[in-house]
Amino acid sequence: MDILRFVLVGIGAGALYALIAQGMVLVYRGSGVLNFAQGGFVMVGAYTYYQMSVGWGIPLAVALVGSVVAGAILGSLVQLLILRNMTRASPLLRVVATLALFIVLQALGTLIFGSSLRSVPSLLPTNSIEISAGVSIGADRLIILGVAIVSTICLWWFYKTTAFGRATSAVAENQLVPASLGHSPERIAVANWAFGAGLAALTGGLIGPITYLQPNLLAMLVIPALAVAYAANFRSFPVVLVAGLSLGVIEALMSSYVTIPGMSQSVPFIVVVTLMVLRGRGIPMRSYVLDRLPSVGLGRIPxxxxxxxxxxxxxxxxxxxxxxxxxxxxxxxxxxxxxxxxxxxxxxxxxxxxxxxxxxxxxxxxxxxxxxxxxxxxxxxxxxxxxxxxxxxxxxxxxxxxxxxxxxxxxxxxxxxxxxxxxxxxxxxxxxxxxxxxxxxxxxxxxxxxxxxxxxxxxxxxxxxxxxxxxxxxxxxxxxxxxxxxxxxxxxxxxxxxxxxxxxxxxxxxxxxxxxxxxxxxxxxxxxxxxxxxxDPFQSIIAVAMTVVGGVGMVGGGIMGGSLISGGIGSELFAKLHEIESWLPLITGIVLLVILVRQPSGLWAVNAELARAGVNKMKDSIRRNRAAKPNGSADAEFSQYANAHTVKVVPRRLKIGGLRVAFGAVVAVSDATLTVEPGQVHGLIGPNGAGKTTVIDAASGFVKSTGTVTLGGDSLTGMSPLRRVDAGLARSFQSLELFEDLTVRENLAIACEDWNFLKYLKDFVKPGRVRLNTAAIAAAQQFNLMDVLDAKPSELPMGRRRLVAIARSIAAAPSVLCLDEPAAGLSDAEAQNLSVLLRDVARNWNMGILLVEHNVEMVVATCDVVTVLVGGSVLTSGPPEEVRSDERVLGAYLGATGTTDEHDTDIRIMSETT
Structure with missing residues (x-):
C-alpha cells in the first residue's frame, strides 16, 4: 500500500513535469533553442494567476486563462525582441540568452512579490478520491494528469497531421527548405514560443494551489523538466508524458526508501547522464551557416x-x-x-x-x-x-x-x-x-x-x-x-x-x-x-552570465565579469543606496540580454577595441611605414627555410578495397576500390550523391565502414581519425573549416606542432613562440601565403582561403592527402592555378593526392588517374583520356543529371578529344 501511495503522489508531480517539458519541446522544435527560462514562464503563470485571483478578485477560471495568455504573449515577445536578433549567433550564445531571461524573470518575481511563501486558491476540486483501502489521491492531481494526457494527444495530433506541424518539423531540421516553400521560419518560431510559454504558464496556474508560491522554487522547476525533455530527445510528446510520470514516481519512491540526503532531487540528472552514455550522441542541433562565437583575446600580457x-x-x-x-x-x-x-x-x-x-x-x-x-x-x-x-x-x-x-x-x-x-x-x-x-x-x-x-x-x-x-x-x-x-x-x-x-x-x-x-x-x-x-547550482548560471557580460573569450572579460557579481565590491558600493542592491539581478539580466544582442563578445572587447583604435590612430604614420616594408617575420622564416620547397614525404600507397558505408538502410558506398600512388594525383568524380565525399570520410575515419583501408601496407581499418593522421593520411573539407579565431600561421601550426601532455603544464608558464616546421613553411611558400601568415582567414578572399586550407593539410607532410572539392567557388583562372599547384605538390613532395572535384576540366588537367563513382560503386578507373571517352561515364552523368547546364559542360569536356 505504501508503494502505491507514493506512486500516486509521484504521478501528480510527474504530470506537471511533463507539461513543463512539453513546452520546452515546442520551443526547441520551433526555434532550435534550448530554453532554460521555461521555469521562469511557470513562475509568470503562477503569479499572474495569483495576482488576478487574489489581488484583483477576478474569477479563478478567468485568472487561469489570463495566466496562459500572459505567458504566451511574453514567449512571443522573447522571440521577436531577442532571439530574432540572434539568428546568426552561436547556439551557445542563444542558450546564454535564455539563462539571462531566467535571471530577469526570477528577479522580477522577487522584486514584485518578494521571497516569502504565498498561497493561492484552487480552481480544481481538492477533495480526495479513494483508490483502495487507505490509499487515495487528490482530485486536482487526477485532473492535472488528465490535462497532461489530453495535452499530449492534442500536440501529437496537431504536429503530426497539420500543415503548421509539418512545417515546424521541417524548420527544426533546416530553415532554408521550408522558407523556399513559403513557410516563414520566423512566424513558426514565434508561434511555438507562444505555445511553449503558454503551456508553462498553464502549469504555473495549476501548480500554484498545490504548493506555495516562491520565485526561486518555481523557476527551478526547469531542472526536472530538462531531464524529461532530454529523455524524449526534445521531439516526442508521448515520450515526454511517459518520462515525466516515470520521473515523478521514481522521485517519490526514492524520497521514501533511499536514505542518502538529496538523492531524490538528484534523480532527474542521474537519468540524463545515463541516457547520454547509452545514446552516445548529442541533442540534434540545427546547423547555422553563419554561427558567431564570441571573439577571443590574443593572450598578450599587458x-x-x-x-x-x-x-x-x-x-x-x-x-x-x-x-x-x-x-x-x-x-x-x-x-x-x-x-x-x-x-x-x-x-x-x-x-x-x-x-x-x-x-x-x-x-x-x-x-x-x-x-x-x-x-x-x-x-x-x-x-x-x-x-x-x-x-x-x-x-x-x-x-x-x-x-x-x-x-x-x-x-x-x-x-x-x-x-x-x-x-x-x-x-x-x-x-x-x-x-x-x-x-x-x-x-x-x-x-x-x-x-x-x-x-x-x-x-x-x-x-x-x-x-x-x-x-x-x-x-x-x-x-x-x-x-x-x-x-x-x-x-x-x-x-x-x-x-x-x-x-x-x-x-x-x-x-x-x-x-x-x-x-x-x-x-x-x-x-x-x-x-x-x-x-547552489543557480550561481553557476550567474557566473556564466557575468562572464559573458565581461567577455567570455578574454581574461580581462573574466575579471570584469567577476567584479559584477553581487556579494563583493558591487554590493558594498550599493549598500548605502537603499534598495538598489535588490535591483542588481534584474539590471544584470537586462544588461546581459542587450550585450548578447548588440555585442556578443562582451564589454571588455568593446573597451579593448576602443583603446586599440586610439593607439592605432596615434601610430598611423608608423604603420604606413611598416606596411611599406616586407614582412620581417615572414622574411626571417623564409630565409631560415630557403630550401623548404624540396621537402619529400615518406612515400606510401593508399589502398581502399571493398569499401562499404551505410547510414541505416541507405547504402552510400558499396564495394568501392581504388589505389592512390605516391607522387600521383588520383581523381574521384561522379554525379551528385555518388558517395565521393563519403569515401574520403571513410578513409579518414570519420564514418564507420567495412572493407579495407591500408597505407603503405599497414591497415588503417578501425583506427580513429587521430591515429590515421599520425600514420600519414590527411584531408581537407569542402567547406574549408578553417579556425577563424587563429591566424594563418596558427592554423598551420596546429597541423605541424609536436605534442605531448606536458605542454599543457608548460604553456601555463612559458608558452613559447609559434614555430612552423619545414613542411609548413614549404607549404606557405608553395601556395604564396608568406605575406598573410599573421592575417586571420576571415580577412582573406575565398581563393586564398582555399589555399590556406590545403596548405594546412600538408603542413604535417602526410604521405597521402585527400582533398574534397578544393576548387569550389574559384574562378577558372584560380582553378587552373590550383591545378598547377597540386601537380607540383604531388611531383615535388612525392605525395599521393586523392582529389574529389566537380570541376571535370580541372580533374582532367590535374590527375594521373581518374576513378568514376556512380551510385556508391566504381564504374571505371583509368587515365583521364580513357575515362572521359568512356560511353558509360557519359551515360552515367547524363542519366543522373538530366540536361542541367553545369553537367552539360562536364559531359562536353569529357567527350572532347585531345
Whole structure:
C-alpha cells in the first residue's frame, strides 16, 4: 500500500513535469533553442494567476486563462525582441540568452512579490478520491494528469497531421527548405514560443494551489523538466508524458526508501547522464551557416597595466581600505577567479559548463577537510584540493565526450545539482549550515587568516588571481590554447589535423575545475568555518552570465565579469543606496540580454577595441611605414627555410578495397576500390550523391565502414581519425573549416606542432613562440601565403582561403592527402592555378593526392588517374583520356543529371578529344 501511495503522489508531480517539458519541446522544435527560462514562464503563470485571483478578485477560471495568455504573449515577445536578433549567433550564445531571461524573470518575481511563501486558491476540486483501502489521491492531481494526457494527444495530433506541424518539423531540421516553400521560419518560431510559454504558464496556474508560491522554487522547476525533455530527445510528446510520470514516481519512491540526503532531487540528472552514455550522441542541433562565437583575446600580457593594477590593489589592501572593504575585495577576487574558470572552459574550450560554482564548493570542501581534519599545511591543502577537483572535472567531462554543444549545459547543470544535493548541502559530508571549522591560516610562517589579518588574506587572493590570469594569457598564446580554440571552432577539422579532441576537452574541464576550486577556497576560507551550502547550482548560471557580460573569450572579460557579481565590491558600493542592491539581478539580466544582442563578445572587447583604435590612430604614420616594408617575420622564416620547397614525404600507397558505408538502410558506398600512388594525383568524380565525399570520410575515419583501408601496407581499418593522421593520411573539407579565431600561421601550426601532455603544464608558464616546421613553411611558400601568415582567414578572399586550407593539410607532410572539392567557388583562372599547384605538390613532395572535384576540366588537367563513382560503386578507373571517352561515364552523368547546364559542360569536356 505504501508503494502505491507514493506512486500516486509521484504521478501528480510527474504530470506537471511533463507539461513543463512539453513546452520546452515546442520551443526547441520551433526555434532550435534550448530554453532554460521555461521555469521562469511557470513562475509568470503562477503569479499572474495569483495576482488576478487574489489581488484583483477576478474569477479563478478567468485568472487561469489570463495566466496562459500572459505567458504566451511574453514567449512571443522573447522571440521577436531577442532571439530574432540572434539568428546568426552561436547556439551557445542563444542558450546564454535564455539563462539571462531566467535571471530577469526570477528577479522580477522577487522584486514584485518578494521571497516569502504565498498561497493561492484552487480552481480544481481538492477533495480526495479513494483508490483502495487507505490509499487515495487528490482530485486536482487526477485532473492535472488528465490535462497532461489530453495535452499530449492534442500536440501529437496537431504536429503530426497539420500543415503548421509539418512545417515546424521541417524548420527544426533546416530553415532554408521550408522558407523556399513559403513557410516563414520566423512566424513558426514565434508561434511555438507562444505555445511553449503558454503551456508553462498553464502549469504555473495549476501548480500554484498545490504548493506555495516562491520565485526561486518555481523557476527551478526547469531542472526536472530538462531531464524529461532530454529523455524524449526534445521531439516526442508521448515520450515526454511517459518520462515525466516515470520521473515523478521514481522521485517519490526514492524520497521514501533511499536514505542518502538529496538523492531524490538528484534523480532527474542521474537519468540524463545515463541516457547520454547509452545514446552516445548529442541533442540534434540545427546547423547555422553563419554561427558567431564570441571573439577571443590574443593572450598578450599587458605588463604595464598588470603591474600598475597589482601595485594599486596591494596599496588599497594594505593602507587605504577598511576591513569591510577588504573583505568585499576578497569576495570579488574569488568571483574573478571563478569567472576565469568560465573563460577557460567556455571562452577557450567552447564547452558550456553550468557546474563551475558547484565545483568551486567541492574544492573548498576538500581543502577544508585536508586542512582541518588531516592537518595539512594551507598551501598543500590548496594544492590537494586543486588536484582532486581537477580529477572530478575530468569525470564531469567523460559523459560530455559523447556529446557536444548544448548537451553539455544539460549534463553539467545536472552534475552540479547532484553534487550540491548529495555533497555540498549534506550535513554529514559538509557540516551543513555550520560548516567545517578551520584553524588559523599561515603561509611561510606569516599569519594570513581572514579574521585576524584580512589584509594578508586578501593579498594572497590577489596574488592568486594574477597568477591564474597570467597563466591563462600564456595558455592562449601556447600550443595548448591553439588546440583549445581549434576544438572550439571545429571538432572535425581539429581531428583531421591530429588534434586529440577528447584529450583537449578533458584538459579544459579539468583545468577549469581546478581553477574553480581555487575560487571556492578564496571565498570560504575568510572566516572561522568553511560553509558550502551557498554553492547552489543557480550561481553557476550567474557566473556564466557575468562572464559573458565581461567577455567570455578574454581574461580581462573574466575579471570584469567577476567584479559584477553581487556579494563583493558591487554590493558594498550599493549598500548605502537603499534598495538598489535588490535591483542588481534584474539590471544584470537586462544588461546581459542587450550585450548578447548588440555585442556578443562582451564589454571588455568593446573597451579593448576602443583603446586599440586610439593607439592605432596615434601610430598611423608608423604603420604606413611598416606596411611599406616586407614582412620581417615572414622574411626571417623564409630565409631560415630557403630550401623548404624540396621537402619529400615518406612515400606510401593508399589502398581502399571493398569499401562499404551505410547510414541505416541507405547504402552510400558499396564495394568501392581504388589505389592512390605516391607522387600521383588520383581523381574521384561522379554525379551528385555518388558517395565521393563519403569515401574520403571513410578513409579518414570519420564514418564507420567495412572493407579495407591500408597505407603503405599497414591497415588503417578501425583506427580513429587521430591515429590515421599520425600514420600519414590527411584531408581537407569542402567547406574549408578553417579556425577563424587563429591566424594563418596558427592554423598551420596546429597541423605541424609536436605534442605531448606536458605542454599543457608548460604553456601555463612559458608558452613559447609559434614555430612552423619545414613542411609548413614549404607549404606557405608553395601556395604564396608568406605575406598573410599573421592575417586571420576571415580577412582573406575565398581563393586564398582555399589555399590556406590545403596548405594546412600538408603542413604535417602526410604521405597521402585527400582533398574534397578544393576548387569550389574559384574562378577558372584560380582553378587552373590550383591545378598547377597540386601537380607540383604531388611531383615535388612525392605525395599521393586523392582529389574529389566537380570541376571535370580541372580533374582532367590535374590527375594521373581518374576513378568514376556512380551510385556508391566504381564504374571505371583509368587515365583521364580513357575515362572521359568512356560511353558509360557519359551515360552515367547524363542519366543522373538530366540536361542541367553545369553537367552539360562536364559531359562536353569529357567527350572532347585531345
Amino acid at each position: 605588463v604595464i597595466v598588470a603591474a600598475t593594477s597589482l601595485i594599486v590593489l596591494l596599496a588599497l589592501l594594505t593602507s587605504i581600505l577598511s576591513p569591510v572593504w577588504i573583505n568585499a575585495f576578497t569576495v570579488t577576487i574569488g568571483f574573478m577567479i571563478l569567472c576565469l574558470s568560465v573563460v577557460l572552459i567556455t571562452g577557450y574550450g567552447g564547452q558550456l559548463s553550468l557546474a563551475q560554482y558547484s565545483l568551486a564548493g567541492f574544492g573548498a570542501l576538500v581543502a577544508a577537510r585536508l586542512f582541518s581534519d588531516w592537518e595539512w599545511p594551507f598551501l598543500l591543502s590548496v594544492l590537494g584540493a586543486f588536484i582532486l577537483t581537477a580529477l572530478l572535472g575530468a569525470l564531469v567531462a567523460l559523459p560530455a565526450l559523447r556529446t557536444r554543444g548544448i548537451d553539455l549545459a544539460v549534463v553539467t547543470l545536472g552534475l552540479g545539482v547532484v553534487l550540491y544535493n548529495v555533497v555540498l548541502n549534506s550535513k554529514d559530508v559538509s557540516g551543513g549550515v555550520e560548516g567545517i571549522r578551520i584553524p588559523p591560516i599561515d603561509v611561510f610562517g606569516i599569519d594570513v587568516s581572514g579574521l585576524t589579518n584580512p589584509e594578508g588574506y586578501a593579498i594572497v587572493a590577489a596574488i592568486l588571481l594574477f597568477a591564474v590570469a597570467i597563466g591563462l594569457l600564456n595558455l592562449r598564446r601556447g600550443a595548448s590554447g591553439r588546440r583549445l580554440l581549434a576544438v572550439r571552432g571545429n571538432e572535425r577539422a581539429a581531428a583531421a589535423l591530429g588534434v586529440n579532441v577528447y584529450g583537449t576537452k578533458v584538459f579544459a574541464f579539468s583545468a577549469a575545475a581546478g581553477i574553480a576550486a581555487l575560487a571556492g577556497i578564496m571565498l570560504t576560507f575568510r572566516g572561522a568555518s568553511v560553509v558550502t551550502v551557498p554553492f
